Amino acid sequence: MAEPSALRRLMARKMAVFGMVVIAxxxxxxxxxxxxxxxxxxxxxxxxxTLEGAPLPPGGAFVMxxxxxxxxxxxRLLYGAQTSLIIGVLxxxxxxxxxxxxxxxxxxxxxxxxxxLMRFTDLxxxxxxxxxxxxxxxIFRPSxxxxxxxxxxxxxxxxxxxxxxETTSLATRDFIAAERTLxxxxxxxxxxxxxxxxxPTIIVxxxxxxxxxxxxxxxxxxxxxxxxxxxxxxxxxxFENQTYFQAAPWLVFIPGAAIIALALAFNxxxxxxxxxxxxxxxxxD
Amino acid sequence: xxxxxxxxxxxALILLGVSFITFVLxxxxxxxxxxxxAGRAATAATVENIRxxxxxxxxxxxxxxxxxxxxxxxxxGRSYLQKTEVAELIxxxxxxxxxxxxxxxxxxxxxxxxxxxAAALYRGRALDQALMMTSFVTVSAPQFVVSLxxxxxxxxxxxxxxxxxxxxFAHLVLPAVTLGILGSGWYARMMRSSMIxxxxxxxxxxxxxxxxxxxxxxxxxxLPNAILPVIAMIGIDIGVFMGGIVVVESVFGWPGIGQLxxxxxxxxxxxxxxxxxLVSALAIVLGNLLADLIAPLIDPRIKLK
Numbered sequence: 001m002a003e004p005s006a007l008r009r010l011m012a013r014k015m016a017v018f019g020m021v022v023i024a025x026x027x028x029x030x031x032x033x034x035x036x037x038x039x040x041x042x043x044x045x046x047x048x049x050t051l052e053g054a055p056l057p058p059g060g061a062f063v064m065x066x067x068x069x070x071x072x073x074x075x076r077l078l079y080g081a082q083t084s085l086i087i088g089v090l091x092x093x094x095x096x097x098x099x100x101x102x103x104x105x106x107x108x109x110x111x112x113x114x115x116x117l118m119r120f121t122d123l124x125x126x127x128x129x130x131x132x133x134x135x136x137x138x139i140f141r142p143s144x145x146x147x148x149x150x151x152x153x154x155x156x157x158x159x160x161x162x163x164x165x166e167t168t169s170l171a172t173r174d175f176i177a178a179e180r181t182l183x184x185x186x187x188x189x190x191x192x193x194x195x196x197x198x199x200p201t202i203i204v205x206x207x208x209x210x211x212x213x214x215x216x217x218x219x220x221x222x223x224x225x226x227x228x229x230x231x232x233x234x235x236x237x238x239f240e241n242q243t244y245f246q247a248a249p250w251l252v253f254i255p256g257a258a259i260i261a262l263a264l265a266f267n268x269x270x271x272x273x274x275x276x277x278x279x280x281x282x283x284x285d
Numbered sequence: 286x287x288x289x290x291x292x293x294x295x296x297a298l299i300l301l302g303v304s305f306i307t308f309v310l311x312x313x314x315x316x317x318x319x320x321x322x323a324g325r326a327a328t329a330a331t332v333e334n335i336r337x338x339x340x341x342x343x344x345x346x347x348x349x350x351x352x353x354x355x356x357x358x359x360x361x362g363r364s365y366l367q368k369t370e371v372a373e374l375i376x377x378x379x380x381x382x383x384x385x386x387x388x389x390x391x392x393x394x395x396x397x398x399x400x401x402x403a404a405a406l407y408r409g410r411a412l413d414q415a416l417m418m419t420s421f422v423t424v425s426a427p428q429f430v431v432s433l434x435x436x437x438x439x440x441x442x443x444x445x446x447x448x449x450x451x452x453x454f455a456h457l458v459l460p461a462v463t464l465g466i467l468g469s470g471w472y473a474r475m476m477r478s479s480m481i482x483x484x485x486x487x488x489x490x491x492x493x494x495x496x497x498x499x500x501x502x503x504x505x506x507x508l509p510n511a512i513l514p515v516i517a518m519i520g521i522d523i524g525v526f527m528g529g530i531v532v533v534e535s536v537f538g539w540p541g542i543g544q545l546x547x548x549x550x551x552x553x554x555x556x557x558x559x560x561x562x563l564v565s566a567l568a569i570v571l572g573n574l575l576a577d578l579i580a581p582l583i584d585p586r587i588k589l590k
Contacts, residue, residue, distance in 0.1 A: 015418065122295075123302040126573075128565035130528030131546060135558060138550045139314040215427045219532060222429045223547075238429070245433060246441050253437075256430035263425035271421070 009276045016272030022265035030081035037075040038063075042230045044070045055241075055248050065250050068241050073251065076232040077258060083233040084262060087148045087217045092209040094152035096159055100202060103163025108171055108190060118164060124157045133216060137225040147226050151216050159205045166201050170194050200277035207270035211263040218259045234259045292577065296570045303566040304356065304559070308349050311555050318553045322365050339365070352559070361563070362556035364549075371560040375542055379564070381451060382541030385464065385534070386526050388457050390519060392465025393472060398512065400469065401476025405511075406503065408481060416473060423470035428529050432463040432536040449538035460537040464529050468522055475515045483511040513583045520576030524569040 010016050029036065049055060049070040058065040064073040102121060106114035136150045170176065171194065179189055220226030221235025222242075229236050234255040241251035319336045327335075336342045340351060355362060361371035404416040439459060440448045446455050483489065484507055492502045530543030538544075542561050549557035 015421075119302075123299050123306070125524075126299045126303055126566045126569050127306075128524065128527040128562065128569065130531060131562060131565060134531060134547070135310070135550055135562075139310075139553075211425060215425070218427050219429060222427070223532070223535070225550075235427075238433070242433065245437065249437055252430075252433050256427075256434070259430060260422065260426045263427075264421055267421050267425050 006276050010272055013272045013275075015268045019265040019268030019272070022261055023269065026081050026262055026265075027085065029078055030085055033075075033078040033082060037072075037078045039072040039075045041075050041079040041232055042071065043075075046070075055244070055251065057248070058250055058254075064254050065248070067237065067251055068244055068248075073237070073254060076237055077234070077255060080232040080234045080237060080255065081258070081262075083144065083227055083231065084214050084217060084259075086144065087151065087227070087233075088210045088214045088262075088266075090145075091148040091151035091155065091217070092206065092213045094149065095155040095209060095213070096202065096206050098152065098156035099159025099205070100163050100198070102156070102160040104167055104190070104194070104198075106160075107164040107167025108194060109186075117160075121157055121160050121164070125161075127154075129154045129157075130216070130219065133220060134223060134225055137220055142220075142226060142228065144227055144231065147217060147220060150220075151213050155209060155212060155216070159202075159209065162201060162205060163198060166198055167194060170197055200273075204270055204274045204277060207266055207273055211266035211270065214259065214263045214266065289578070292574055296574055299570055300563065300566055301353075304353070304563055305349065307559055307562045308352065309345075311558065312345055312348070314553075318365055318555050356563075361560040364557050365554050366552055367554070367557075371556045374545060374557065375560050375564055378540060378542045378545050381539060382530055382534070382543060385457070385460055385530065385539060385541055386523070388461035389464030389468075389526055389529075390522065392461045393468040393522070394465075394516070394519075396462075396465055396469035397472025398476050398515070400473035401515075402480055402508070402511075404473065404477045405480035405484065408477075413477075417477070420470035420473040423466050423473075426466070428463055428467060428532045429536060431466050432460070432533055435459045435463055436536070449536070451538070451540050456537075456539075460533050460539055463533050463537075464526060467529060468525060472515060472518075475518065476511065479515050480507065480511040483507045486510075514580075517579045517583050518576060520572035520574070520579070523572030527565040527568055 047061070049066065055068055055070070056062055056066045058073075062072050062074065064077065067073055067076065102117050106117040106121075108114075133150050133154045136153070137147055140146050140150070142150065176189060176193060179193060184192075217226055217233065218235035218238075221233045222239045224236070224239050227233035227236055229240055237255045238252050241248065245252040319332055319339070319341060323332050323335050333342070340348060343351075352362065359372060361375070363369065364371055364374060367374065400416045400420060404413045407413045436448060436459060440446050446459050447453075450456050484503075489502060489507055492506050493499070497506075530541060531547050532543075533539065534541045534543035535547050542564065545557060546561040548554075549561070
């Protein structure tokens with residue numbers, strides 16, 4: 001694999017660079033939240049509401065305005081970024097791990113276990129994913145970790161299918177047969193020859209998957225069955241304030257824009273990575 | 286024919302599996318539906334009584350077996366709280382959802398295909414890049430944000446459409462567009478690459494060489510050939526829509542099965558949750574089956590196997 005040139009080709013894509021910049025910004029902002037944030041995330045500020053008790057619009061002392069409880073929206077957004085990223089990386093990491101394992105076992109070892117795993121994957125494909133996630137998290141009164149787990153349990157299916165297809169096609173290639181005649185065992189073939197070839201696929205799906213995860217977390221939290229207040233998440237900020245959104249649209253659209261920006265960034269980078277890392281896509285537009 | 290039969294059997298098995306897994310999940314859940322029905326003031330004896338009446342004191346396999354027996358006869362059980370047949374509840378809500386989904390598909394195709402065709406015709410230019418960026422935004426925007434945005438702009442500010450509800454065509458527009466926007470990005474990209482591929486084909490060059498105008502070649506020769514394989518994907522969309530309806534229906538107050546499911550989840554009304562999950566899974570399985578069966582009709586190079 002030509003790593004440096006892959007990186008250079010990635011940097012040549014404007015949209016991918018834009019995506020990486022957004023991701024970097026969100027990562028830095030969430031890591032530095034305790035220092036950047038002007039207030040504490042759960043602090044209900046004395047001057048955070050008008051005399052009539054309405055939230056304040058953006059501008060003045062509060063860059064992005066305040067929410068229904070008089071808390072600073074900018075502060076909550078910064079801490080919400082932590083939630084999105086933790087769940088994005090954690091849930092997607094678990095999903096990727098399950099998906100890759102299932103895909104490799106089914107594609108490389110086959111046998112009854114492989115068959116069973118792929119039938120189970122087919123079955124999961126027929127599940128209405130969002131409905132399942134809502135059901136699970138509504139039932140378990142979720143913490144951050146439960147939400148991550150629920151999302152992982154719903155999201156590994158796509159990866160498993162892709163890895164399975166890749167592995168089966170790799171396993172039947174001539175160089176694997178040649179390796180076998182040379183006396184290589186399963187473990188050697190798997191770790192020296194199959195896994196390295198799967199790395200690009202895993203990177204691509206890992207990146208695209210974070211986008212799906214961020215969106216699913218936001219949706220669950222918006223429905224009130226995701227991350228629970230007072231822990232801020234971009235989805236539950238909208239959930240808490242939506243009844244008032246006609247009068248205070250910033251409380252819905254600023255966090256909404258944040259969700260779209262982050263999901264978009266991972267989609268752009270993932271898509272560019274697919275073009276750059278997959279030799280069969282090279283030269284296509 | 287053998288292929289179709291095998292796929293049908295496969296689909297039935299998948300549905301059986303879905304019913305089993307959902308049943309297991311709902312069986313092990315920590316929330317107790319009987320408590321919900323009986324209310325807080327109920328005595329232990331009443332609770333046990335209700336439990337026995339619903340057959341919830343039976344072991345898991347017997348409960349599941351009973352459910353399956355009913356299912357074969359088209360009986361989805363009774364709602365715990367609404368005291369109505371689940372099949373009847375779903376039946377009364379299904380038309381609204383089907384209408385919304387059909388309108389969503391129309392919106393998705395109009396938006397997606399237009400974007401894709403325009404991008405292909407202006408390939409490499411600013412319009413193409415702007416449209417491809419838009420296609421990424423549409424697949425990155427959660428449906429609740431899109432629906433609130435559309436509501437704010439077109440219902441609250443402009444007053445063109447009602448804020449929510451059901452009944453007239455005006456009620457249908459915003460939820461349908463919300464559903465359509467998500468998929469339109471995928472269609473835009475598929476349509477674009479399909480169109481570019483067709484425009485490269487020899488018969489297009491021949492048509493141009495015969496002296497036909499560019500507009501005529503695009504409309505009469507390229508478009509029909511490029512559009513078919515894209516439209517064949519509609520079946521696969523149904524799964525995406527099935528997820529979206531829960532959110533969209535609850536934001537817009539659309540009385541379909543998504544709203545029904547959402548209310549049932551909040552009240553732990555298990556028979557309804559089971560019923561809606563199965564109906565959704567059925568729709569997804571049928572959609573995939575349809576897509577697989579249509580593909581070879583459109584492109585004879587694809588063989589059923």
